[in-house]
Amino acid sequence: MEIRQLRYFVAIVDHGSLSRAARVLHIVQPALTQQIQSLEEELGTQLLHRSAQGMQATEAGKIFYEHAQAILKQISDARSAVTQITDSPSGTVELGIPQSVSAALAFPLLKAVRESYPDITFQLTEELTGNLTEQLRSGRLNLAILFDDGQLSGFHTQPLVEEDMxxxxxxxxxxxxxxxxxxxxxxxxxxxxxxxxxxxxxxxxxxxxxxxxxxxxxxxxxxxxxxxxxxxxxxxxxxxxxxxxxxxxxxxxxxxxxxxxxxxLSRTVSLCSSKNIPLTNAARAVAKRVQEVTRQLVSSGDWPDVKLLT
CATH class of the missing domain: 3.40.190.10 (Periplasmic binding protein-like II)
Incomplete structure (x- = not known):
């Protein structure tokens, strides 16, 4: 299995078409088809099928797509980690945030990261907590805001606030x-x-x-x-x-x-990262800004009814 095959497969799923994926990847369509067929033969299962809506992932393909995304992100993070300058972090950082925290934290954090680190491509994912946990564990997210329900032992955690309900x-x-x-x-x-x-x-x-x-x-x-x-x-x-x-x-x-x-009735809101996947300099910079912005929001009263823990 080759990295380019993972890129090819993800591109086809993302674009829903062999021809569109071939144009984006700058590869002729027969060569793209051959690479996907080779990948399917190695895995022993069909990953894609053609439908009225275009090329779509099979059930096996959907599972493989999640893993392929995570692998490609980790490769990208590894490349950034060894090339970026420590005092000027760059690269892509993906942070997951629950819907119920997003209203207080998302926009101030987005603004702060853009102002402090213009070379970082900062991506916020608003999701249900259970989905964020799985995405962080698989490596599709660098960081996630999660609620400490006693099930976070698999992550590095930094408590941010205790929030009254x-x-x-x-x-x-x-x-x-x-x-x-x-x-x-x-x-x-x-x-x-x-x-x-x-x-x-x-x-x-x-x-x-x-x-x-x-x-x-x-x-x-x-x-x-x-x-x-x-x-x-x-x-x-x-x-x-x-x-x-x-x-x-x-x-x-x-x-x-x-x-x-x-x-x-309260919950502890924590900043989490994987214990198995190292953070890039860019991700560490964003993690620091999360803590700083949290302190600012609590001290100003813009995040009400919370006790600061960071």
């Missing part, structure tokens, strides 16, 4: 709390709009409820922050989330957030 409803909702805080036994009686168990804040919420001998009665599972907001504004239920992704609606008076009085 609140009980949030639409203003004037039938599920709104009449007091300045809410108890767990009241909270669990409302229909709750929460992410699935594999993602986000849900495992932490379920852990706290188990410790208190309680469980949710009705759960509407929505993993998209945008859809979750719409469901809240439609008064389909309440949610338990940090305020940062809902802050614009709270400041406009469209939503109301109150703390939980009889349990500690």
């Amino acid at each position: 609140m009980y949030v409803t639409r203003a004037g909702s039938q599920f709104a709390c009449k007091r300045k805080s809410i108890r767990l036994d009241q909270l669990v009686r409302a229909p709750l709009i929460l992410p699935s168990l594999q993602h986000g804040v849900r495992p932490r919420i379920e852990q706290v409820l188990r410790e208190q001998g309680k469980s949710t009665e009705q759960v509407i599972e929505i993993t998209s922050i945008a859809i979750l907001k719409s469901a809240l504004l439609a008064d389909m239920g309440a949610t338990i989330l940090p305020v940062s992704p809902l802050l614009p609606e709270i400041l406009r008076g469209e939503m109301v957030a109150v703390p939980v009085s009889d349990a500690k």
Whole structure:
């Protein structure tokens, strides 16, 4: 198996066409076809099939595509690591960020990295937490913002903040709390709009409820922050989330957030990297900026209801 074969295969999947991939790769189409056939013979399986939509990956091809991407990225990172100048880092850095942290951190971080390191190509990936974990483990991401749920032992971790979670409803909702805080036994009686168990804040919420001998009665599972907001504004239920992704609606008076009085509902937000794949100088520079920007956002109050850990 050759590196060029991986590049050829990824290009075909990305462009959905042998002819377009051949043009981008500056290779004649028969030679490209021959290389892919040779790759499939070596692997003993079909990676691509032709459909009305063009060339598409088979199920085996989809799995191989993820690995090929990770390998090509690590090769690129290795090349950058030995050629870049330490005091002027360059290269591509990909950082994954969960939807519920993106509202507070993404734009300030993007702006700070562009201003400080113009030679770094900085790519932000907004994804569900479970997906980010797998992408970081496979090497497709250099860095990721993850929640410390006790499952991060396979990564280098730098805790950033401890973020309080609140009980949030639409203003004037039938599920709104009449007091300045809410108890767990009241909270669990409302229909709750929460992410699935594999993602986000849900495992932490379920852990706290188990410790208190309680469980949710009705759960509407929505993993998209945008859809979750719409469901809240439609008064389909309440949610338990940090305020940062809902802050614009709270400041406009469209939503109301109150703390939980009889349990500690919070999550630790950490900056993570692989223990097996070394960081490039560029990735280390971005990691440093993540910590600096986090401190700035907390001290200015732009990331509310958090305790600084970095």
